[in-house]
Amino acid sequence: MPKVKKPKFIFIVGGVLSGVGKGVTSASLGAIFEAKGFKVTALKIDPYVNVDAGTMNPIEHGEVFVTDDGDETDQDMGNYERFLDMSLSSENYMTTGRVYLKVIENERTMKYKGKCVQVVPHIPEEIILRIKKAATKYDAEITLIEIGGTIGEYENILFLEAARMMKLQSPDSVAIVLVSYLPVPAHLGEMKTKPTQHASRVLNQAGLQADVIVARGQMSLDKPRREKLATFCGVSKENCISAPDVSSIYEIPVKMEDQQIGNKILKALRMRTKKTDLTAWRSFVHKIENAKKEVHIAVIGKYFGTGNFTLADSYISVIESLKHASWHQGAKPILDWVDSEEFEKSPAKIKNLKKYDGILVPGGFGTRGVEGIIKAIQFARVNKIPYFGLCYGMQLASIEFVRNVLGKKKANTVEMDPNTSEPVIHINPKQAKNVSEARYGGTMRLGAYDCALRKDTKVHKAYGVDLISERHRHRYEFNNDYRKEVDDAGLQIVGLNPESDLVEIVELRDHPFFVGVQFHPEFKSRPMKPHPLFRDFIKAALNKK
Numbered sequence: 327m328p329k330v331k332k333p334k335f336i337f338i339v340g341g342v343l344s345g346v347g348k349g350v351t352s353a354s355l356g357a358i359f360e361a362k363g364f365k366v367t368a369l370k371i372d373p374y375v376n377v378d379a380g381t382m383n384p385i386e387h388g389e390v391f392v393t394d395d396g397d398e399t400d401q402d403m404g405n406y407e408r409f410l411d412m413s414l415s416s417e418n419y420m421t422t423g424r425v426y427l428k429v430i431e432n433e434r435t436m437k438y439k440g441k442c443v444q445v446v447p448h449i450p451e452e453i454i455l456r457i458k459k460a461a462t463k464y465d466a467e468i469t470l471i472e473i474g475g476t477i478g479e480y481e482n483i484l485f486l487e488a489a490r491m492m493k494l495q496s497p498d499s500v501a502i503v504l505v506s507y508l509p510v511p512a513h514l515g516e517m518k519t520k521p522t523q524h525a526s527r528v529l530n531q532a533g534l535q536a537d538v539i540v541a542r543g544q545m546s547l548d549k550p551r552r553e554k555l556a557t558f559c560g561v562s563k564e565n566c567i568s569a570p571d572v573s574s575i576y577e578i579p580v581k582m583e584d585q586q587i588g589n590k591i592l593k594a595l596r597m598r599t600k601k602t603d604l605t606a607w608r609s610f611v612h613k614i615e616n617a618k619k620e621v622h623i624a625v626i627g628k629y630f631g632t633g634n635f636t637l638a639d640s641y642i643s644v645i646e647s648l649k650h651a652s653w654h655q656g657a658k659p660i661l662d663w664v665d666s667e668e669f670e671k672s673p674a675k676i677k678n679l680k681k682y683d684g685i686l687v688p689g690g691f692g693t694r695g696v697e698g699i700i701k702a703i704q705f706a707r708v709n710k711i712p713y714f715g716l717c718y719g720m721q722l723a724s725i726e727f728v729r730n731v732l733g734k735k736k737a738n739t740v741e742m743d744p745n746t747s748e749p750v751i752h753i754n755p756k757q758a759k760n761v762s763e764a765r766y767g768g769t770m771r772l773g774a775y776d777c778a779l780r781k782d783t784k785v786h787k788a789y790g791v792d793l794i795s796e797r798h799r800h801r802y803e804f805n806n807d808y809r810k811e812v813d814d815a816g817l818q819i820v821g822l823n824p825e826s827d828l829v830e831i832v833e834l835r836d837h838p839f840f841v842g843v844q845f846h847p848e849f850k851s852r853p854m855k856p857h858p859l860f861r862d863f864i865k866a867a868l869n870k871k
């Protein structure tokens with residue numbers, strides 16, 4: 327039985343174009359309601375037919391964010407976790423594929439008792455069931471549901487229908503927030519409301535009316551524009567929230583709450599208004615603004631030729647973690663994307679890495695650019711530049727060490743060379759079977775696993791505990807046949823999974839900071855609680871200066 331008597335649901339939908347910041351708006355609303363003392367949870371709906379984000383190309387779709395329970399989800403889930411400071415699970419994420427899969431499974435097992443199973447109502451009913459299940463799981467008084475994509479697209483119609491059905495069942499329990507874009511065409515220099523008027527009308531056609539409009543754009547919403555929006559979109563003037571671009575996303579809860587967005591939504595939900603305590607957020611924003619001393623980090627990988635725009639999305643949790651860790655120490659991170667293929671083409675360019683205070687290799691897949699990454703890792707090791715390797719960055723650091731310190735030049739991962747004579751990183755039979763049978767979806771080693779730390783190491787000091795839990799997403803693993811000689815030679819094996827004995831962390835002796843982790847610590851860094859390893863990596867980078 328749900329503990330909360332009358333749970334409330336806020337749907338966040340997007341108008342005009344994608345990428346206007348629905349995710350961050352939803353996450354910020356979550357932070358605001360938490361700061362009012364409510365129990366909150368958030369769901370992301372991806373209208374894709376993919377069952378999860380694990381099979382989507384991160385360059386096109388953005389980072390695959392992994393939850394503790396091993397779901398491969400949308401990057402917005404990371405924003406929710408960071409802004410709400412809570413861990414979410416597979417209940418907080420759904421895709422069209424996942425919903426249909428369940429309905430079809432129900433049909434095959436006679437759950438609908440011989441009824442004709444129809445797109446409407448069965449699909450929206452399954453969607454509603456999932457939304458309510460998540461609310462119940464977290465005892466949420468307020469559940470935020472972000473519907474991906476833009477209003478007017480064919481693919482999110484059934485999710486809007488679910489919102490409409492919920493509103494019909496209980497009008498006071500559902501509020502709609504339209505996050506829309508107001509362009510400022512260069513030749514006019516004036517903000518235009520018409521596209522949002524259209525978005526609002528399309529929303530009306532789906533049987534929904536926005537309670538609040540978040541007006542995103544380059545500029546603030548002025549009086550005439552606010553009046554137009556109010557008149558043509560049927561929203562009160564006060565409920566049009568101005569949301570111009572900001573320099574840091576962490577300002578958004580403060581900026582939106584300065585306009586009382588929280589209480590305006592509460593009123594739409596027929597709830598009593600409540601005070602908001604955003605003290606922590608305000609001082610955090612102050613800290614960001616005052617972080618002046620620069621720390622220069624090189625992030626090494628492939629695909630960087632595609633440009634920063636998509637990359638920032640593919641590695642968003644890594645970037646945010648570096649920011650959290652830097653701000654925490656009063657520093658401003660300057661990140662450079664370094665394409666590893668450069669070092670393959672012109673080996674002399676490796677010296678350019680000398681100017682960085684730290685080098686980071688994030689997770690990755692495949693063979694492209696890998697030799698260049700290994701060269702960069704060698705440079706960091708030899709020149710004592712702080713190094714932090716995440717997942718592939720740990721595997722490749724191990725290979726570099728076996729090649730160049732143990733002298734086994736053939737050392738490799740079987741991901742690069744399936745027939746290598748020195749498989750430092752190999753694949754277990756179960757995973758090999760998945761690959762050979764093309765069973766890729768949701769079959770990696772996913773989610774949270776424990777890791778026991780060795781005492782008197784940098785990582786043990788960083789965490790300050792003996793046993794940690796971190797999230798994973800990988801198919802290949804460290805080959806334990808190499809463990810002893812690698813450790814003896816100085817790349818210490820300092821973190822092991824207690825059940826499987828799998829190597830989780832390597833740490834170089836006699837180096838300011840050289841740590842490789844098989845997991846993804848970036849998923850657990852929070853704005854006001856930087857991850858201990860990111861924190862100490864940045865600390866080492868600042869010391870190098």
Ligand code: GLN
Nearest residue numbers: 689690717718800801802
């Ligand atoms: N490609 C490697 C593996 O599958 C590393 C994965 C990652 O970096 N996320 O094991």
